[in-house]
Amino acid sequence: MDEAARARLRDWLAQAAGDPALGITEMAILSGGAIQQNWALDVTLRGAPARLVLRTDAPAVLAVSHPRAAEFALLRAAEAAGVTVPRPLFLCEDPGVTGRPFFVMARAEGIAAAHRVVRDATLGGGREALAAALGRELARVHRIRPPRHDLRFLGEPPEDAARAMVAQLRARLDEGGVPRPAIEWGLRALERAAPPPVAPVLCHNDFRTGNVMVSARGVEAVLDWEFAGWGDPHQDLGWFCAKCWRFGNVAQEAGGIGPRQAFYAGYEAEAGTAVDRARMPWWELAATLRWAVIAADQAARHLSGQERSLELALTGHIVPELEWDAIAMAEGL
Amino acid sequence: MLERPDGADLLATAREVVLQEILPALPEPARIQARMVAAAIALALREREAEGEAALRAELAALTGAGEAQAQAAFAAAIRAGRFDPGTEGHGAALDLLRRMARLRAAVSAPRALSGG
Numbered sequence: 001m002d003e004a005a006r007a008r009l010r011d012w013l014a015q016a017a018g019d020p021a022l023g024i025t026e027m028a029i030l031s032g033g034a035i036q037q038n039w040a041l042d043v044t045l046r047g048a049p050a051r052l053v054l055r056t057d058a059p060a061v062l063a064v065s066h067p068r069a070a071e072f073a074l075l076r077a078a079e080a081a082g083v084t085v086p087r088p089l090f091l092c093e094d095p096g097v098t099g100r101p102f103f104v105m106a107r108a109e110g111i112a113a114a115h116r117v118v119r120d121a122t123l124g125g126g127r128e129a130l131a132a133a134l135g136r137e138l139a140r141v142h143r144i145r146p147p148r149h150d151l152r153f154l155g156e157p158p159e160d161a162a163r164a165m166v167a168q169l170r171a172r173l174d175e176g177g178v179p180r181p182a183i184e185w186g187l188r189a190l191e192r193a194a195p196p197p198v199a200p201v202l203c204h205n206d207f208r209t210g211n212v213m214v215s216a217r218g219v220e221a222v223l224d225w226e227f228a229g230w231g232d233p234h235q236d237l238g239w240f241c242a243k244c245w246r247f248g249n250v251a252q253e254a255g256g257i258g259p260r261q262a263f264y265a266g267y268e269a270e271a272g273t274a275v276d277r278a279r280m281p282w283w284e285l286a287a288t289l290r291w292a293v294i295a296a297d298q299a300a301r302h303l304s305g306q307e308r309s310l311e312l313a314l315t316g317h318i319v320p321e322l323e324w325d326a327i328a329m330a331e332g333l
Numbered sequence: 334m335l336e337r338p339d340g341a342d343l344l345a346t347a348r349e350v351v352l353q354e355i356l357p358a359l360p361e362p363a364r365i366q367a368r369m370v371a372a373a374i375a376l377a378l379r380e381r382e383a384e385g386e387a388a389l390r391a392e393l394a395a396l397t398g399a400g401e402a403q404a405q406a407a408f409a410a411a412i413r414a415g416r417f418d419p420g421t422e423g424h425g426a427a428l429d430l431l432r433r434m435a436r437l438r439a440a441v442s443a444p445r446a447l448s449g450g
Contacts, residue, residue: 170413179405179406179408179409179410180409181405181408181409181412181431181434182431182434182435184409184412184413185412185417185428185431187413188412188413188415188418192418310366310369310370310373311369313373314369314372314373314376317376317441317442317443318442318443319438319442320435320438320439320441320442320443320446321439321442321443321446323435323438323439324435324436324438324439324443324446324447325446327428327431327432327435
């Protein structure tokens with residue numbers, strides 16, 4: 001961000017925060033996602049230092065992710081539902097300030113990096129306690145139910161979240177244009193065994209190790225809300241527990257962090273409803289296939305020349321492992 | 334006809350240099366990049382050594398009745414349409430072939446997946 005943009009940002013923040021003397025003391029890009037850019041933003045606000053994050057779109061934006069205004073509304077809804085999120089502060093939809101819409105939120109402190117989180121058994125009071133705390137967080141997310149005027153950009157809830165997932169993944173495969181028999185095999189197995197619909201809830205849709213910031217104290221922030229939508233609560237539970245999101249620590253079935261039962265117990269205590277165990281293999285296979293489709297799409301961005309990147313190129317090579325797992329999981333449905 | 338060491342030897346040697354000499358001298362953010370470079374070289378080497386793709390292509394063409402160029406697409410479409418569902422005549426053969434294709438693909442891209450890790 002150049003000097004002129006930074007000056008415009010300061011002026012805008014000063015007005016939004018109601019402090020004409022607001023100053024930007026430090027601004028540095030954080031290791032960000034492929035979809036968003038996050039900037040660490042240190043300011044003086046009413047004379048005191050404040051540590052913030054500015055979140056904006058990356059140059060290449062996925063069509064399936066929500067724009068910043070929507071993500072800001074999701075963060076507000078989550079905060080009101082008691083989910084531990086970085087406090088959303090200011091939204092700027094005027095691209096004239098920094099070049100792209102952005103919002104500013106409080107900066108949570110902790111560890112998100114998945115490989116570090118799964119290796120450290122002391123985080124959040126230990127594996128059982130952290131898994132249970134994450135279950136409670138997810139239950140709070142699922143308290144958000146349609147209809148919600150503030151979340152109307154999410155559209156109507158699907159009549160049948162399971163069948164909608166199968167249809168969505170097939171559509172993305174067709175768009176990608178690469179025939180993938182193993183993924184089709186898994187999707188067909190899902191189609192045959194689709195569970196009946198349940199009342200829809202807000203699903204985070206990327207609630208997994210790596211997208212939650214944790215510390216010795218516990219959960220510091222649930223991050224990355226850009227894929228949220230209405231669905232079956234088990235789609236989040238399955239995404240979190242699927243083997244492909246355990247980062248090598250496969251024995252700890254809740255995200256490589258802790259035991260599945262502790263995660264379920266935390267969820268159930270907070271939700272007041274039971275996790276339907278019979279639905280979990282279905283949604284864990286769906287998670288595996290969804291990740292395979294996303295990984296294939298990421299490699300396609302590299303292959304198309306749209307965004308040449310070794311990281312995207314290697315992400316594509318996750319697909320065969322997911323296919324291998326999916327074939328075995330389909331047998332068990 | 335070509336001079337040795339060959340490409341495989343050079344790639345393997347280059348990978349050792351990346352891991353043993355370059356990586357330890359790098360600051361942490363760049364180490365991730367160096368590890369990705371090493372992973373990419375290892376993968377490219379496994380791809381050179383992978384065997385059996387041609388035979389699997391021929392089997393796939395025979396199973397689907399399509400030409401080799403169209404066989405993947407024909408297989409994918411047939412699976413989606415339910416032609417290889419459990420209880421159909423071709424189910425066992427399709428599953429067996431699918432497993433062997435997946436095994437070959439994973440052996441190149443993620444061999445650790447096959448050892449149950």
